[in-house]
Amino acid sequence: MQGPTTSTAIRKRQRFAHEYLIDLNAVAAYRRAGYRATGNGANVSACKLLQHPEVAAIVQAGQKKHLEHLEITADRVLQEWARIAFGDIRDLFDEGGALINPTKLTARVSAGISSIECTSRPGQGAVVTKVKREDKNKALEMLAKHLGILKDQPPPAQWNLDPATLAKMSTEDLERALKHAELVQNILAGKPA
Numbered sequence: 001m002q003g004p005t006t007s008t009a010i011r012k013r014q015r016f017a018h019e020y021l022i023d024l025n026a027v028a029a030y031r032r033a034g035y036r037a038t039g040n041g042a043n044v045s046a047c048k049l050l051q052h053p054e055v056a057a058i059v060q061a062g063q064k065k066h067l068e069h070l071e072i073t074a075d076r077v078l079q080e081w082a083r084i085a086f087g088d089i090r091d092l093f094d095e096g097g098a099l100i101n102p103t104k105l106t107a108r109v110s111a112g113i114s115s116i117e118c119t120s121r122p123g124q125g126a127v128v129t130k131v132k133r134e135d136k137n138k139a140l141e142m143l144a145k146h147l148g149i150l151k152d153q154p155p156p157a158q159w160n161l162d163p164a165t166l167a168k169m170s171t172e173d174l175e176r177a178l179k180h181a182e183l184v185q186n187i188l189a190g191k192p193a
Contacts, residue, residue, distance in 0.1 A: 016049050017058035021066070026050055078146065080111055084139035087112030092131060099128050112136075 012033055019029035026046035031039070037045050043172045049055050067073070094100055102116055117130035144150040169177070 010054070013049065013052060013055050014058060016046075017055045017062070020050070020055075020059060020060040023046035076141070080145050081139045081146075083108050084134040085136060085143055087136065089133065099131065102128065136145065 012035065016029050016033035016035070019032040020026060022029070026049070027042045030042050030046035030049065035042070035045065050059070087109065092099055092105070102110070102113075105113075112134050113131060113132075114134045115132045116128055117132075118126040118131045121127050124169075141150065
């Protein structure tokens with residue numbers, strides 16, 4: 001049989017998890033759940049609570065329920081990235097070269113637009129004067145990473161050519177380094193390797 005302290009602790013953890021789902025603010029959820037801490041203690045304790053298996057399970061289930069309610073799926077996210085990545089600027093114009101009224105744009109085309117600026121012109125009302133598109137390169141990068149096309153490349157090796165390092169290198173290593181340096185210089189200058 002559980003004592004009052006144990007059941008109180010369980011209820012507080014559960015309340016913390018539900019409070020966290022409101023705004024994903026761990027410290028605020030910690031305080032709203034009735035925990036008390038001063039200084040950085042609330043931050044540390046809230047982070048520990050998020051790692052508690054019972055809390056993590058409640059949060060995961062709650063987030064899954066939210067995503068289902070909003071109909072957010074991996075396929076839908078990928079579809080939006082693809083709309084941005086493969087959007088064609090020409091789809092914003094009619095055959096005469098005029099911007100299409102934003103209310104007439106398809107979901108596919110409007111997904112690639114981040115903002116539209118309008119100005120009021122006498123006799124014409126609001127006229128679209130500027131259309132800003134979403135970041136096509138970022139969308140392509142996100143899709144490429146998802147598909148495994150882009151792998152994080154390790155940074156290029158850095159050479160430390162200070163005198164102390166050079167003095168420790170063998171003659172063979174120095175000659176090899178010079179050959180590589182000449183090769184790199186030739187490639188940068190556009191000469192054949």
